[in-house]
Amino acid sequence: MSIVQVDLGRRSYPIHIGEQLLGRPELVAPHLAGRQVLVITDDQVAPLYLKQALATFSDYETEQLILPAGEAQKTLENLNRIFDRLLARRFGRDATLVALGGGVIGDMVGFAAACYQRGVGFIQMPTTLLAQVDSSVGGKTAVNHPLGKNMIGAFHQPRCVIADTKTLQSLDTRQLRAGCAEVIKYGLISDVDFFVWLEAHLEAVLGLEPQATAEAVRRSCENKAAVVSADEHERGQRALLNLGHTFGHAIETGLGYGRWLHGEAVAAGMVMAAQMSARIGMLPDREAARVQELLERAKLPTKLPPELNVESMLGHMSVDKKVLGGKLRLVLLKAIGRAVLSEDFDPEILRNTLEAG
Amino acid sequence: MSIVQVDLGRRSYPIHIGEQLLGRPELVAPHLAGRQVLVITDDQVAPLYLKQALATFSDYETEQLILPAGEAQKTLENLNRIFDRLLARRFGRDATLVALGGGVIGDMVGFAAACYQRGVGFIQMPTTLLAQVDSSVGGKTAVNHPLGKNMIGAFHQPRCVIADTKTLQSLDTRQLRAGCAEVIKYGLISDVDFFVWLEAHLEAVLGLEPQATAEAVRRSCENKAAVVSADEHERGQRALLNLGHTFGHAIETGLGYGRWLHGEAVAAGMVMAAQMSARIGMLPDREAARVQELLERAKLPTKLPPELNVESMLGHMSVDKKVLGGKLRLVLLKAIGRAVLSEDFDPEILRNTLEAG
Numbered sequence: 001m002s003i004v005q006v007d008l009g010r011r012s013y014p015i016h017i018g019e020q021l022l023g024r025p026e027l028v029a030p031h032l033a034g035r036q037v038l039v040i041t042d043d044q045v046a047p048l049y050l051k052q053a054l055a056t057f058s059d060y061e062t063e064q065l066i067l068p069a070g071e072a073q074k075t076l077e078n079l080n081r082i083f084d085r086l087l088a089r090r091f092g093r094d095a096t097l098v099a100l101g102g103g104v105i106g107d108m109v110g111f112a113a114a115c116y117q118r119g120v121g122f123i124q125m126p127t128t129l130l131a132q133v134d135s136s137v138g139g140k141t142a143v144n145h146p147l148g149k150n151m152i153g154a155f156h157q158p159r160c161v162i163a164d165t166k167t168l169q170s171l172d173t174r175q176l177r178a179g180c181a182e183v184i185k186y187g188l189i190s191d192v193d194f195f196v197w198l199e200a201h202l203e204a205v206l207g208l209e210p211q212a213t214a215e216a217v218r219r220s221c222e223n224k225a226a227v228v229s230a231d232e233h234e235r236g237q238r239a240l241l242n243l244g245h246t247f248g249h250a251i252e253t254g255l256g257y258g259r260w261l262h263g264e265a266v267a268a269g270m271v272m273a274a275q276m277s278a279r280i281g282m283l284p285d286r287e288a289a290r291v292q293e294l295l296e297r298a299k300l301p302t303k304l305p306p307e308l309n310v311e312s313m314l315g316h317m318s319v320d321k322k323v324l325g326g327k328l329r330l331v332l333l334k335a336i337g338r339a340v341l342s343e344d345f346d347p348e349i350l351r352n353t354l355e356a357g
Numbered sequence: 358m359s360i361v362q363v364d365l366g367r368r369s370y371p372i373h374i375g376e377q378l379l380g381r382p383e384l385v386a387p388h389l390a391g392r393q394v395l396v397i398t399d400d401q402v403a404p405l406y407l408k409q410a411l412a413t414f415s416d417y418e419t420e421q422l423i424l425p426a427g428e429a430q431k432t433l434e435n436l437n438r439i440f441d442r443l444l445a446r447r448f449g450r451d452a453t454l455v456a457l458g459g460g461v462i463g464d465m466v467g468f469a470a471a472c473y474q475r476g477v478g479f480i481q482m483p484t485t486l487l488a489q490v491d492s493s494v495g496g497k498t499a500v501n502h503p504l505g506k507n508m509i510g511a512f513h514q515p516r517c518v519i520a521d522t523k524t525l526q527s528l529d530t531r532q533l534r535a536g537c538a539e540v541i542k543y544g545l546i547s548d549v550d551f552f553v554w555l556e557a558h559l560e561a562v563l564g565l566e567p568q569a570t571a572e573a574v575r576r577s578c579e580n581k582a583a584v585v586s587a588d589e590h591e592r593g594q595r596a597l598l599n600l601g602h603t604f605g606h607a608i609e610t611g612l613g614y615g616r617w618l619h620g621e622a623v624a625a626g627m628v629m630a631a632q633m634s635a636r637i638g639m640l641p642d643r644e645a646a647r648v649q650e651l652l653e654r655a656k657l658p659t660k661l662p663p664e665l666n667v668e669s670m671l672g673h674m675s676v677d678k679k680v681l682g683g684k685l686r687l688v689l690l691k692a693i694g695r696a697v698l699s700e701d702f703d704p705e706i707l708r709n710t711l712e713a714g
Binding site: 088114115117118119148154233318 | 440444471473508
């Protein structure tokens with residue numbers, strides 16, 4: 001087991017990474033304020049891991065809540081189901097919520113914890129690669145709105161993260177590949193060595209070889225923790241983590257949530273960002289090609305879905321939450337391992353990139 | 358005009374108090390991050406003050422949203438109507454929400470601002486005495502849940518508060534008296550001089566004599582600001598602001614919300630707290646009588662409503678205890694101007710107090 005620490009002063013917390021960490025009470029005990037624990041998961045994860053997760057809290061007053069799975073379920077309505085249960089069972093301010101599942105469960109449970117009685121503790125138990133390397137770390141929580149993803153949320157850090165890499169074995173290949181998009185993202189943003197390592201070990205990671213998997217999760221978490229520690233509330237550098245996401249969110253919104261997985265949309269978005277960077281002359285064409293090649297090896301989409309035309313992409317991108325005062329801000333690449341925020345690009349280059357994509 | 362500063366480091370903000378402050382752009386201009394402003398109010402306040410409030414932001418891109426009035430409207434559903442509007446109009450992260458109205462609008466708009474895109478700025482323009490002296494200051498925001506008041510919310514400080522005392526002239530007498538209960542509360546908790554001042558000037562405040570009103574609002578805000586600055590997230594001393602509220606909530610719940618105004622229930626609750634303190638021997642009888650006398654002069658209730666017997670009060674107070682977790686904790690008085698938190702009191706004394714009340 002390895003531990004990555006997220007340094008945030010009083011809100012610091014550990015990410016435990018390794019095999020068979022569910023069911024180990026000693027990892028969570030220091031992070032529970034009171035005796036009441038509500039474990040929330042979805043109907044796909046529950047049959048696989050709920051029993052193990054509950055065993056982690058066998059010394060506590062434990063409740064469980066199983067929500068329907070899927071991005072389309074990340075709604076205010078399901079959030080309210082969590083509140084209903086907490087209040088029906090009279091959970092107090094020292095209660096702890098536990099998010100067992102992927103990014104959807106993690107984001108929604110985290111937001112419920114942020115709001116319930118103006119804030120209670122929560123623990124992330126991510127069971128997908130995407131959640132282990134990205135969404136469970138850093139305290140971004142949210143639900144979707146019909147007009148935009150993650151539009152309603154809060155910054156609320158977990159008390160700890162338990163990333164049991166054994167749970168990745170139940171992921172279907174498509175989910176695993178989608179998670180890999182976010183792993184590759186960290187190499188692109190700030191860690192060229194990791195990108196090179198991934199070029200050498202991609203198949204080992206996708207094959208879930210234990211050491212390669214743990215290494216990929218650990219280095220992803222280290223990269224994310226460093227960014228989050230420096231800029232918790234995304235006033236600056238944290239926005240770099242959105243590489244590929246403005247394009248990606250537009251794809252997800254345009255297709256309707258759930259058609260493409262988040263990581264798939266981000267993969268195509270990162271290729272768009274790399275190609276746009278190359279068009280601007282900021283990134284050598286060869287490097288943009290390397291980005292595309294690695295994502296193709298992971299069998300991730302690297303082009304826009306044919307259903308979406310340029311106009312609908314531009315429309316969805318303009319409502320994205322990274323629009324500041326009407327200006328669209330994109331994360332572009334100066335090199336592999338060096339992402340930058342850009343506001344003043346020629347809109348024609350964006351249009352040309354989308355047309356070519 | 359006077360200014361009370363709430364000191365919270367980077368989240369510090371001014372409360373402007375005085376007549377005819379609505380419509381003065383220079384007071385809000387330093388606190389607006391971007392150009393988009395959504396002014397939210399209710400259908401009772403809109404005909405009276407919306408035009409003036411909008412004039413304050415005449416140099417900005419202003420939208421308005423009018424919600425139905427009343428505590429029963431402080432729901433997730435109405436919160437979502439705010440999000441609908443923000444997203445339909447593509448409001449960005451630098452947008453500002455403005456809460457024009459009483460505590461219901463302030464709490465709901467503040468919570469919307471806390472959650473929209475994980476936090477945007479907001480400005481409080483309180484138009485009731487209760488909101489000017491209490492709910493608009495300190496950053497507690499929330500909506501209600503059918504199983505409990507203010508159960509879903511956040512701590513989110515406004516960028517500034519504009520307390521235009523002229524707006525109090527449209528309050529009906531009952532609302533004004535109810536707001537006065539919270540004014541008297543500050544004297545009881547931490548400011549004996551203010552209590553003595555109120556004994557001398559109560560009728561001037563209730564008569565809305567401009568100087569007396571401004572003074573009452575200013576000193577209330579100063580007291581609240583001091584408590585909030587010391588304990589923003591209610592980890593300790595801020596709980597003193599709940600003087601009279603545990604009794605009061607039990608009255609409100611027992612009668613059904615809306616029968617008594619919040620301030621009315623708090624008034625009777627403060628008398629209970631004073632009488633219980635006297636029974637314990639913590640507060641001289643003469644001081645408890647002074648508390649009751651001042652509230653009687655304000656024509657506020659000082660006894661339990663006859664519909665509620667001791668058992669139902671104890672039931673609602675203990676339900677409250679379970680909902681909030683832990684032990685029943687009451688705010689009692691060691692002196693006028695010196696409130697204390699107490700958990701270890703003899704339950705018989707609580708019962709005797711309720712029987713006598």
